[in-house]
Amino acid sequence: MDFGSRERNEVEAGYVSRNDTIPRELKEPNPRLWLFIILIGIALYLIVEFPVKPIDGYIDPFYAPTVLVLPLVGLFRITCYAYRKDYHRHIFKHPLECSINNRHDSQKRGYTGETRLFRLENLHRYFLYGSILILPFFYLDIYKALAFNMAITLAAVILAVNTILVTLYLFSCHAFRHLTGGGTDCYSCKFAGRSRRSFFDVQSYLNSHHEQLAWASLLMFIFVDLYLRALSSGLNINFIILHL
Amino acid sequence: MRSDILIIGAGGAGMRAAIAACEKGADVIIVTKSLIGKAHTVMAEGGIAASIADVDKADNWETHFSDTIVEGVYIGDWRMAELLAKEAPERVYELERYGAIFDRTDEGKIMQRAFGGHTYKRLCHIGDKTGLELIRTLEDKVLHSKAKIYDEIYITKLFIKDGRFAGALGIEMRSGDFIFFNAKAIIISTGGCGRVYKITSNSWESTGDGLALAYNAGARLKDMEMIQFHPTGMVWPPGVRGLLVTESVRGEGGILLNTNHERFMLRYSPEKRELDARDVVARSIYYEIKAGRGTAHGAVYLDISHKGADFIKRKLPGMYSQFMEFAGVDITKEPMEVAPTVHYQMGGIEVDPYTTSTCVSGVFASGEVASGLHGANRLGGNSLADILVFGKIAGDNAFEFVNGKEFTEVLSNEIESEIERVKGYIREGGRNPYNLMDELTTVMEDYVGIMRVGDDMRAAIKRIDDLKIRAREMGVRGTTKYNHGLLGCLEVENMLIVCEAIAKSALMREESRGGHTRSDFPKRRREWKRNIICYNNGGVMDFVTEPVPDLPDNLARLVKPEVYEDE
Amino acid sequence: MSDLNSVSNRRITISIYRSESRSYVDYTVPLEDGMVVLDAVRYVQEFIDTTLAIRWNCKAARCGSCAAEINNMPKLMCKTRIDTLPDKIRVAPMGAFTNVSDLVTDVSENYMINRQIPEFKPDERAERPWRIAQIDVDRTKEFRKCIECFLCQDVCHVIREHKADYVGPRHVVKVASLDMHPLDTLDRSEFLNREGGLGFCNITKCCQEVCPEGIHITDNAIIQEKERAVDGDYDPLLWISRKIRHNR
Known part of the structure; x- marks a missing residue:
């Protein structure tokens, strides 16, 4: 394509490195990236090495239904459009800020965007499908918690809130939006077009809060995990709200 | 640069003409003073008037024709009005096929809204951004055609050889170079001259350049006194004074109130109320403010808040954000403050109704710069219909004209001397053109404004003469490269011609009709059912009047006969 | 006063x-x-x-x-x-x-890019005058608010810092406005992905932040076009199904 007046220095810009499988972004000395990888590594080690046993019927969401699905859920989040924005900005600094004086981005830094290894992000929809398959287990866990105690407890409520947030996060996903109507140009030409369009509008509303939901549900996940660990260590922080 | 047809102005009319000429196979160059797609057409908000009868089934071209003639107060050219009324629907459908979208009815047809002076709901629209949609669609079409586009070029002179158009000289603003465009025909579609007034809704380009170029080339200007004051312009804050508040606000149910909370249009126009023709509403607002029933900013209230926030944000998103951002007024809760603002020039270059050709061979004109269609007052929505219908006619006929013709050469010393003239403005110690522009627009605003009186206009003509003399000392520093100051000098020269034509025509017309209201001649008079024409008579502006051509019987039947109060 | x-x-x-x-x-x-x-x-x-x-x-x-x-x-x-x-x-x-x-x-490069975007191509079989439902107009309507100020192109780090072969947010919006026209017959996402460098966009949303018209450039145009490009270029199951249908 002809890009008119864009003057560039191809060698320096470094995005035309056709032989590199590993994008330039990952080769750069980037303490933020190292720190991020280390933190993720430690977290994974802790989760795998120190599992939370089901206590009083409450199952830690990291282990629902099994810790083996964690990579799938992790990949779903890693390829999520909301997190992509965050780590491209705050880890790779491409760019750090929109304000043009504080971007920490430049022509000298290599940039491949989502064209090389990061092209895998385009498989986001498959991780979504997988995650949707796992979702029923979360609801099952709420049921188990209620059935085990025969009461609505604080812990059960926390689990329920977590599950609702995860559900909202999943179904506000951009890939899901593509399915609900993003790929449709003419609703009125389709069967039940008006209802489909209304569904798309509702989903679009959720989607506009996808970023907030992504972070809310992630923080909730961690909170629930810490809460249940505290509970299983013997702290008395659970109480019954209503007997069933 | 060589091409069969040169088009100056890349607004709706110019681009529609380019598409028509390109489709026929002509070699076309479009030049524009600003970037492509930025023309004043983007400001059109209401819609395109076309009697497609999607909403009101009773509508037809005959009613559209009669509305245009009656609201143009009987001095419009019936041939143009007939063409417009008959062809507008097809032009709208064609625009849709080019890719434009319109709001739809429940049946999926094009949605039409009510507008001042139109008997039926007739304006095809998309929200309040119809002009933008129109220009974007035509822009895409032109960019994908073979037409060559030269943007940011200011044309300084048209060259006429042996009574025929030969070429035009322009400055390429980005490089500062002069470019000579050799062409067999030219279509002038440079838009209006609203910038000659202080308070105007018009954008930077609308300085009447096309009018002055045509006048200097020997074309005749018609009905120059007919300036449309849009009833509703913003008044506060000062920086946006004059900015348009679309008529759609009234079309969608907005009402006008004075400071006594009286819906005063019930007094001035009990039947059509807020949706009477623009001249009537503008005058009514003017009288209310004069009578002391206006706000502190010299305005009346326009209220749409009773329609509810959802409705307003969906139907008038542009107005909502315009008031929110510029004035800090939430129009879903509070009324807007509005006052009349200069909006449109009904008059312009005299053209043949069927070919849009001027009296100079090879010079065509279409759009706001041309005259005839709107008579003494333009109907809302007719301007967008005008540029589509007559843009196409201009393109088609310019092609017919150039077919088989040869290029006419222009002597290089003539071009050189024009370049020298332009470069002459670049000098140290010259008079700042913007001071003159400021003075000129103030004179026009104060003396040849919405309410005119003989003595004022005589004073204005004197002031304009005086400004002409001072304009000889104009000069700016810098080079020819992107020098707005230099353009300012050239624009002032053009504006002076336009202002002289407006003021002198207005002084001649001793009656009140449409956009022209005189306090010393408050009534409409049968002997003035004429067009005032001005032309360049060896360097002196001369005027003649000509009777308006009579309607043939089959059309006269459609139109409510004209009534004069005195008879 | x-x-x-x-x-x-x-x-x-x-x-x-x-x-x-x-x-x-x-x-x-x-x-x-x-x-x-x-x-x-x-x-x-x-x-x-x-x-x-x-x-x-x-x-x-x-x-x-x-x-x-x-x-x-x-x-x-x-x-x-x-x-x-x-x-x-x-x-x-x-x-x-x-x-x-x-x-x-x-800013002339923008007009050159526009020239290369495949034009609106309506369904010729559609009965005239066209009937279009309002619900099908609403989505593309958002993109047609664009006033071509090119602030999004200016703020885009792909263009500004890396001068990559990416058409830029404005032109993705343009493509989306054409693609989502209910009577348009083309799918321009493949063009965008292969020639338009859509992959260079890493959805950091600065374009959306600066848009004076409030167009949701990233959410409603870029990501939607990216998802359409996935359909055409990346999704393995869709690729296989296309192959099978093609061979039949």
């Missing part, structure tokens, strides 16, 4: 980039109520230094000519009220484009 005619003594200083000296020059201009940056810049151009090159047309945020960088943020000068800015105001030309003079930049 007092507040309209009162001669105020309030003044502000605005520093404007001048290409001749390659530096910022301070100008002092009188301050009016509700004044926007363009008012101040025009005052400088008309009454202080007529050689200052600026580009403006409508002064109503409808034409998109007066794009500039005000205090390091890409904005429309006509839409930025001075009372929303700190005391120090700095106006620079858009940095992603070649500078022509002072605040004026060469």
Whole structure:
């Protein structure tokens, strides 16, 4: 394509490195990236090495239904459009800020965007499908918690809130939006077009809060995990709200 | 640069003409003073008037024709009005096929809204951004055609050889170079001259350049006194004074109130109320403010808040954000403050109704710069219909004209001397053109404004003469490269011609009709059912009047006969 | 009428980039109520230094000519009220484009890119005049608000810092507006992905942040086009199903 007046220095810009499988972004000395990888590594080690046993019927969401699905859920989040924005900005600094004086981005830094290894992000929809398959287990866990105690407890409520947030996060996903109507140009030409369009509008509303939901549900996940660990260590922080 | 047809102005009319000429196979160059797609057409908000009868089934071209003639107060050219009324629907459908979208009815047809002076709901629209949609669609079409586009070029002179158009000289603003465009025909579609007034809704380009170029080339200007004051312009804050508040606000149910909370249009126009023709509403607002029933900013209230926030944000998103951002007024809760603002020039270059050709061979004109269609007052929505219908006619006929013709050469010393003239403005110690522009627009605003009186206009003509003399000392520093100051000098020269034509025509017309209201001649008079024409008579502006051509019987039947109060 | 005619003594200083000296020059201009940056810049151009090159047309945020960088943020000068800015105001030309003079930049590459986007191609079999439902108009309507100010192109780091072969947010919006037309028959996502460099976009959403028309560029145009490109270029199951259908 002809890009008119864009003057560039191809060698320096470094995005035309056709032989590199590993994008330039990952080769750069980037303490933020190292720190991020280390933190993720430690977290994974802790989760795998120190599992939370089901206590009083409450199952830690990291282990629902099994810790083996964690990579799938992790990949779903890693390829999520909301997190992509965050780590491209705050880890790779491409760019750090929109304000043009504080971007920490430049022509000298290599940039491949989502064209090389990061092209895998385009498989986001498959991780979504997988995650949707796992979702029923979360609801099952709420049921188990209620059935085990025969009461609505604080812990059960926390689990329920977590599950609702995860559900909202999943179904506000951009890939899901593509399915609900993003790929449709003419609703009125389709069967039940008006209802489909209304569904798309509702989903679009959720989607506009996808970023907030992504972070809310992630923080909730961690909170629930810490809460249940505290509970299983013997702290008395659970109480019954209503007997069933 | 060589091409069969040169088009100056890349607004709706110019681009529609380019598409028509390109489709026929002509070699076309479009030049524009600003970037492509930025023309004043983007400001059109209401819609395109076309009697497609999607909403009101009773509508037809005959009613559209009669509305245009009656609201143009009987001095419009019936041939143009007939063409417009008959062809507008097809032009709208064609625009849709080019890719434009319109709001739809429940049946999926094009949605039409009510507008001042139109008997039926007739304006095809998309929200309040119809002009933008129109220009974007035509822009895409032109960019994908073979037409060559030269943007940011200011044309300084048209060259006429042996009574025929030969070429035009322009400055390429980005490089500062002069470019000579050799062409067999030219279509002038440079838009209006609203910038000659202080308070105007018009954008930077609308300085009447096309009018002055045509006048200097020997074309005749018609009905120059007919300036449309849009009833509703913003008044506060000062920086946006004059900015348009679309008529759609009234079309969608907005009402006008004075400071006594009286819906005063019930007094001035009990039947059509807020949706009477623009001249009537503008005058009514003017009288209310004069009578002391206006706000502190010299305005009346326009209220749409009773329609509810959802409705307003969906139907008038542009107005909502315009008031929110510029004035800090939430129009879903509070009324807007509005006052009349200069909006449109009904008059312009005299053209043949069927070919849009001027009296100079090879010079065509279409759009706001041309005259005839709107008579003494333009109907809302007719301007967008005008540029589509007559843009196409201009393109088609310019092609017919150039077919088989040869290029006419222009002597290089003539071009050189024009370049020298332009470069002459670049000098140290010259008079700042913007001071003159400021003075000129103030004179026009104060003396040849919405309410005119003989003595004022005589004073204005004197002031304009005086400004002409001072304009000889104009000069700016810098080079020819992107020098707005230099353009300012050239624009002032053009504006002076336009202002002289407006003021002198207005002084001649001793009656009140449409956009022209005189306090010393408050009534409409049968002997003035004429067009005032001005032309360049060896360097002196001369005027003649000509009777308006009579309607043939089959059309006269459609139109409510004209009534004069005195008879 | 007092507040309209009162001669105020309030003044502000605005520093404007001048290409001749390659530096910022301070100008002092009188301050009016509700004044926007363009008012101040025009005052400088008309009454202080007529050689200052600026580009403006409508002064109503409808034409998109007066794009500039005000205090390091890409904005429309006509839409930025001075009372929303700190005391120090700095106006620079858009940095992603070649500078022509002072605040004026060469944005012509955008028109060249537009030329290469496949045109609207309606379904010729559709009965005329067309019937289109309002629900099918609403989505593309958002993209048609674009005033081509090119602030999104300016802020996009792919273009600004990396000069990559990416068409840029404005043109993805253009493609989306054509693709989502209910009667359009083309799918331009493949064009966008292969020739338009859509993959270079890493959805950092600055374009959406600066859009003066409030178009959800990233969410509604870019990501939707990316998902369509996944359908065509990346999704393995869809690829296999296309192969099978093709072989039949």
